[in-house]
Amino acid sequence: MTQSDKADRNIIDLRSDTVTKPTAAMRETMARAEVGDDVLGDDPTVIALERRFAEMLGKEAAVFVPSGTMANQIAIKVHTQPGDEIICHEGSHIIHYEGGGPAALAGCMVKGLAGLRGQFSASEMLASIRHDNVHYPRTRLVSLENTHNRGGGAVWTLADITSVTDAARSAGLATHLDGARAWNACAAGNYTPRQLAASFDSISMCFSKGLGAPIGSALAGSEAFIKQGRRVRKLFGGGMRQAGILAAACLYALDHHVERLRDDHANAKTFADLIARIPGIKLSAQHAKGIETNIVLFELDSIVPMNAAELTQRLKTRGVLMLPTGERSLRAVANLEVTAEAIKRAAAEVANCVAK
Ligand SMILES: Cc1ncc(COP(=O)(O)O)c(C=O)c1O
Known part of the structure; x- marks a missing residue:
């Protein structure tokens, strides 16, 4: 259809x-895209998208991936070691809709926290961190979801986010945002992608949800994180060749479908x-x-x-x-x-x- x-x-x-x-104008842009072998680092349109995304989020680097699921799973794999535990909301996409990825791909346990609208507080998060004890998994990462899908598209305020991420950081945890619909969060929460990303070590966002691109998500973080993320993307089978055709649709979506x-x-x-x-x-x-x-x-x-x-x-x-x-x-x-x-x-x- x-x-x-x-x-x-x-x-x-x-x-x-x-x-x-994809709209007719988006398809035209895709057809005209300059492309190259992205696994060899040759695709100018993918490079342009990754740079623009990293810059928009105030992060050192970004990597283009086929899906939001892959972006989240790469982040989890890079942040953790097998046997680690990650903290998410109990209704999170990572727990419900990613095929058990944390267990299958990173060898991690996931602890789900309760709370209306897909949200939890810093004190609830802190209370769920395991003590340093030989019996326990090592709590390593906290992941938030904004907007929250099963929370009815709920939007985190920046104050609530920083309260959780500051607490996580002081407890030695890494922080990730599943921002599949973070563009919607920014529009509704009146903050910029850069303000939102500032609290997180890594952030994934999708071009294939409200922005209307057919395929594509991106993951941003530090240079070292993304370098490792590229290795994991290849490991997961997400290294794409002339992917500029897809990146062109995402760039078009950023120009025309955010407002x-x-x-x-x-x-x-x-x-x-x-x-x-x-x-x-x-x-x-x-x-x-x-x-x-x-x-x-x-x-x-x-x-x-x-x-x-x-x-x-x-x-x-x-x-x-x-x-x-x-x-x-x-x-x-x-x-x-x-x-x-x-x-x-x-x-x-x-x-x-x-x-x-
Ligand atoms: C909150 C959230 N995260 C991640 C994803 C995964 O995106 P994808 O379907 O591109 O794997 C979705 C998909 O709907 C989502 O709603």
Whole structure:
């Protein structure tokens, strides 16, 4: 299904912000990209993207990788030794959706901390660090996620971040940010990528979520960290050859698709406001601070005579795609293919389907 197929068929795809197709202008930029063998360090477009990304984050270096998962897993592998423990939120992408990567690839244990909106405090983090004892794994790394996917797109404030990362640093831990949607966090939190990255030893960000590139993430950190990260990228099979075609899409996305993220946030809010009025539907507790970015999590209470899978099927027959996230919970994600008009139609279809 191409982007125009979806529009022609009136399909509103809210399953994720990863479903978007490259726009015609992005494809043209990709087609024109200068390329070379990036594993040999020859691809000028990849080099340009890595430099721009490192500079934007105020870090010494960056490496381009195929996915957010690989960026996180490279970071974990470089920061740790087998047998180490890393601290994440219990709802983190690293724990739920990366195939057990920390165990499989770095030989690490993961400790998950609780907390609404995917967040935890410095004191909760400190309390979870293992003492130096021959019986225990060595706690080595704390990783935050901003925005937080299962936390409903929740945004960390800079003050809350630095409180955790300062405490981590003074306890001798390395710090990583899973910033797959950090562009959304910056737009909503009113801070720059550089301000956000300042607290972390390493930071990964994706171009293939709200920014609409087809493929691509990057990992930034110190020169020494990224040098090691490049070795691990090769080890994981992520060394790509004429990858400038992909990097060109990411550069295009940085130039053209960052400012518009606020439109997605406004659309998500409109959608949430409309569905929250439907009897039997309530927004997830993760939205305690409202709709913060582009993700809306909602639930069906017992007066709705169907579960999330059934509602998803009904919506599909009306051209609206969403993801069930549990027996009675669903997720809708605003993205660059969904207009303000379409989002209202999607909410109206939810009302229609629930009423039947
Ligand atoms: C918070 C978070 N981190 C990492 C990833 C992984 O990105 P990818 O799908 O490119 O591996 C995702 C994907 O949705 C995500 O939501």
